[in-house]
């Protein structure tokens with residue numbers, strides 16, 4: 093066992109033979125790793141924000157429907173007894189909130205105009221804890237409690253219909269049996285989310301009235317779940333599927349419901365790989381040169397060690413160790429710096445509203461909170477060590493191939 | 503009949519230098535007995551280092567035969583030669599004999615560690631050998647904190663601690679003043695007598711030549727004379 097210890101010790105001492113060089117190399121490494129750690133945290137924070145904004149604008153984290161509803165959007169595919177499902181799942185771990193909705197496409201009409209609409213029947217109070225819809229009110233108010241005919245609609249749709257607060261609105265849709273039913277509502281509020289599909293299309297009405305209008309009794313189309321965190325979504329969906337299997341229900345995550353989310357995930361992946369590649373390049377650039385210099389200075393010593401009976405493999409191990417140590421020192425300093433900055437700014441937020449034009453992009457807030465995710469940190473660490481391996485292998489390989497006689501002549 | 507340690511026959515080694523071919527060894531036959539104290543002398547370029555490197559399993563001849571401690575050196579792979587050096591040979595070079603980041607004790611103990619000795623034992627052994635070469639109290643010194651003579655003594659201690667069959671020294675006194683040179687060679691002589699370790703030393707230093715019990719004179723890659731003194 094103890095013969096293994098000699099290489100870290102030799103490596104460590106050799107590094108400090110040239111304190112200035114080692115410090116410069118580790119400082120450069122630290123700055124590089126710090127910047128990349130911070131960038132990665134920015135990216136994670138930004139993505140988290142987009143995902144949150146996206147998922148919680150309307151969709152929620154997880155939705156339960158009658159089997160086939162998402163594909164067909166047919167009202168006939170509904171859940172007759174949502175209360176039972178709700179009680180079954182509401183006290184599951186990682187469930188923060190559950191609400192019910194009816195989702196139906198229909199026609200909205202005012203005194204002078206018609207337009208296609210996506211109607212949501214929601215629980216006025218519970219919905220405020222679920223989606224961000226209530227926060228987008230641009231004039232008037234959210235569905236007032238007890239006001240059964242209240243409607244909130246997207247400001248774009250209101251424009252098309254040429255109506256405002258207090259005006260009458262008629263909604264028409266096909267009921268489960270196939271007939272067309274209509275109902276009268278009164279506009280109480282307008283929402284502006286910045287998302288076109290929402291602002292130009294959405295009408296929000298109380299669930300009870302929607303059920304009555306569509307003749308659905310107690311039935312709903314969506315049970316919407318908010319999880320305690322994003323990372324909890326996928327495992328929670330798994331557990332829900334287990335618990336609800338055999339009941340002809342579908343359990344869909346937000347990313348299953350909106351295909352756009354998939355693209356974001358891909359984008360995030362690509363970005364991660366780029367960061368990791370840059371980490372490796374930074375490590376290589378900083379370390380390879382230092383190690384080659386260190387090796388060339390020690391040709392004679394390698395020859396001497398070879399003459400003493402140190403094998404190529406041992407020589408190889410020594411150089412790899414030395415490189416690893418160098419990268420660990422620089423990497424640790426970099427992580428502390430970058431991680432510290434990420435945590436600090438995670439609290440403070442970075443206000444980018446000065447660059448507001450670039451952020452008119454719909455799901456972004458102008459203040460970014462960097463997020464230090466353990467996975468990202470470990471990935472960067474892994475990439476740094478991988479880079480160190482490569483940077484170490486080249487001089488190590490050269491050192492291990494030296495002929496002792498040749499090296500001794502240097 | 504004395505025990506034979508090195509048996510070399512018809513060793514040839516040529517180097518191409520530019521267009522010319524230099525015959526560094528041009529048919530060397532030599533027998534060295536166990537316990538001998540051999541000095542290889544001869545002008546610069548006569549092939550002393552080349553021959554020493556052959557004995558040290560550091561280099562291979564173009565042709566010829568060479569056995570050491572009963573083993574055919576020329577049949578060994580590079581890894582086998584490394585292991586052979588570790589078990590059977592000790593080296594003292596002209597200078598820079600030590601690993602600069604290790605102190606005197608660690609330099610001596612390093613070889614013992616490679617041989618697989620445990621830590622307590624090898625440190626004790628290192629200290630004993632440092633004392634034997636007159637360096638008690640210098641255990642913690644790094645090479646750059648010791649004089650050239652002291653560094654050479656550490657190298658001798660290291661070579662002896664490994665209990666080798668043969669110690670090879672190439673110009674061990676070349677970087678030392680005459681006083682240090684004399685005391686180093688006296689040390690080697692004493693250890694040869696007391697421990698029975700075989701020494702082959704390449705040198706043109708008169709002090710070293712004067713200490714030889716077998717003096718091998720080389721010229722142009724050949725052995726010109728072998729004198730038992």
Ligand SMILES: Nc1ncnc2c1ncn2[C@@H]1O[C@H](COP(=O)(O)OP(=O)(O)OP(=O)(O)O)[C@@H](O)[C@H]1O
Nearest residue numbers: 517518519524526545546547548549550551552553
């Ligand atoms: N690697 C090599 N490449 C080319 N020529 C070499 C090489 N090694 C040795 N020689 C030549 O072989 C001859 C013998 O060299 P060697 O080093 O054995 O001499 P030496 O007796 O040790 O000399 P010195 O007393 O100067 O150390 C010399 O002419 C030398 O130039």
Ligand SMILES: [Mg+2]
Nearest residue numbers: 550551552672
């Ligand atoms: Mg020589």
